[in-house]
Amino acid sequence: MAGFGIIVNPYARGNRRNPSRVERLRSIVGDDGVVFATADFDELDLRLRELHDRNIEILAVCGGDGSFHHAIGRVIEIWGADSLPLLLPLRGGTINNLSRTIRARRRRAESMLAHVVKDYRRGKTHEVTHRDLIVINGEHYGYIIGAGLVVNFLQLYYAGARPRPASAFWLLFTCGLSYYLGTSLIQGVVKPFDGDIVVDGERVPFRSFSMFLASSVEHIGLGVKPFYLSARKRDFYHVLCGPSTPGQLLSRLYRFFRGHPANLDTLYDNMAQRVRVEFAEPQAFMINGDIYDSVSILSMEPGPRVAVISG
Secondary structure, three states: OOOEEEEEOOOOHHHHOOOOHHHHHHHHHHHHEEEEEOOOHHHHHHHHHHHHHOOOOEEEEEEOHHHHHHHHHHHHHHHOOOOOOEEEEEEOOOOOHHHHHOOOOOOOHHHHHHHHHHHHHHOOOOOEEEEEEEEEOOOEEEOEEEEEHHHHHHHHHHHOOOOOHHHHHHHHHHHHHHHHHOOOHHHHHOOOEEEEEEEOOEEOOOOEEOEEEEEOOOOOEOOEOOOOOOOOOOOOEEEEEEOOOHHHHHHOHHHHHHOOOOOOOOOEEEEEOOEEEEEEEEEEEEEOOEEEEEEEEEEEEEEEEEEEEOO
16 A cells, blocks of 8 residues: 555644544545554654554655654664655644744645545655754764753743743743843853863864754754754754853844854854753753653764655
8 A cells, every 4th residue: 555654642742732633634544544642752652663674655644843853763674775665744733943944835734635535545745855864973863952051941941831933932022131231041051061062173272152953954943043054064963152151042033033144153053964062960851842751962963865845
């Protein structure tokens, strides 16, 4: 059997708000595929192996960037890096940076799936964007990795009653206000950490850092596009790291929104293939918006290149 395999994360924010989404997706795909809501990682593995045995052509993941991150690692293990199906991200989570970066034509999961199913039934070629994944610590696959500022911001964001774009904008505004008023909030978000970062064999010329980010996609959320080098060269991704202060980062916020270089002496800004971060003290890190427990070493290298349907 060919056609579609659709994995729905029922715990993703957008899907929790739309409990009938699974049935709507099933009605859209009809006899051309199957839809599974997976309650845990064991069920995710089971359903992906079933989809592999069905020889599906298109694998859709309905959730946010975190759902995609957890699914893609298992997909690579089951299919193999050289024989992956076409991937279709369907927005259903808190953070949907992949959909923004590939400029997916439709925001709603149902609309996007209906459009792609229609093209499939007509035999039309899908619009496809290719993106390189990043392998983290030899076991995880993602496209945005971070430590420091981004983790601290996300922890505050997720602690809110209703994490959503409006809440993130409000938190960003509150951080800016905290800086100008001299309150402690911004100091807690932009809290420095010590460590050594080696990029392609060369040590970054800083010892203290307020942030570390690596990405193979352009967006990081809220319309901010700091990774203007993310798709410049195959098997490379964009690295931003340094001891930039809250004032320096806020003064360049408009450049990050526009996708322009920050032009800060306190910010390493370049493409990379292999990165190794050795923290002086263990630090939490994030992959695609999911926060992981503290580690002493964070290593990154190029991963498989995936084909993602954008329209």
